[in-house]
Amino acid sequence: MYRKCEVRWIGRVSYSEGLRVQAEAVERLRSGAGAEQLFLLEHPHVFTLGRGADRAHILANAESLEANSIEIHETGRGGDVTYHGPGQMVGYPIINLKPDRCDVHRYVRDIEEVLIRVVGDFGIEAGRIEGLTGVWVGDEKIAAIGVRIARWITSHGFALNLNTDLDYFRMIVPCGISDKGVTSMERVLGRSLDIRDVAHAITRRFGEVFDRAISLHSA
Numbered sequence: 044m045y046r047k048c049e050v051r052w053i054g055r056v057s058y059s060e061g062l063r064v065q066a067e068a069v070e071r072l073r074s075g076a077g078a079e080q081l082f083l084l085e086h087p088h089v090f091t092l093g094r095g096a097d098r099a100h101i102l103a104n105a106e107s108l109e110a111n112s113i114e115i116h117e118t119g120r121g122g123d124v125t126y127h128g129p130g131q132m133v134g135y136p137i138i139n140l141k142p143d144r145c146d147v148h149r150y151v152r153d154i155e156e157v158l159i160r161v162v163g164d165f166g167i168e169a170g171r172i173e174g175l176t177g178v179w180v181g182d183e184k185i186a187a188i189g190v191r192i193a194r195w196i197t198s199h200g201f202a203l204n205l206n207t208d209l210d211y212f213r214m215i216v217p218c219g220i221s222d223k224g225v226t227s228m229e230r231v232l233g234r235s236l237d238i239r240d241v242a243h244a245i246t247r248r249f250g251e252v253f254d255r256a257i258s259l260h261s262a
Contacts, residue, residue, distance in 0.1 A: 089128070122218055124218070134200045
């Protein structure tokens, strides 16, 4: 029997607000007062650092960060440094992996599978690179993944580049990987994407891969 998962599009919110929304959803799910949820959103310009990230992977100086209105946040997810910004779809799944999916590697691979299918829906052939996390088009990353799992409840998640300004990635060493590139759906396809169309594809594919009955809700 499929478990229920609520999908909520919450628009463009600050990174701090995204953390707050996740924390509240995790607590509600843990206490039994709330359902599983998948938040879909955008963030303003921000560089985030995962646990153990090398701060030297932020290449921009303070003046450049200020001139480009870029915030920096340390966070509890895995992974190194990454960028979030307008034109990028961020997804935060708040789901309970108990009792049948208590496998961190499987969870990350399943997130990758969702995104591989999503970009495939738009005619983009993407895949994995052995030993690296994320979704790749050739040697260029189109989606980054950084998750947190506490008592088998997930938070944080993924960032899929739609119409993202890729110049911001030049200010960092994305995910600490210096010998690979970054791309977007817009660059691969040669046209911009409607974020609502991609949100619908993510919703459908997430339910499919994770065996969830999806219901759509307003924020």
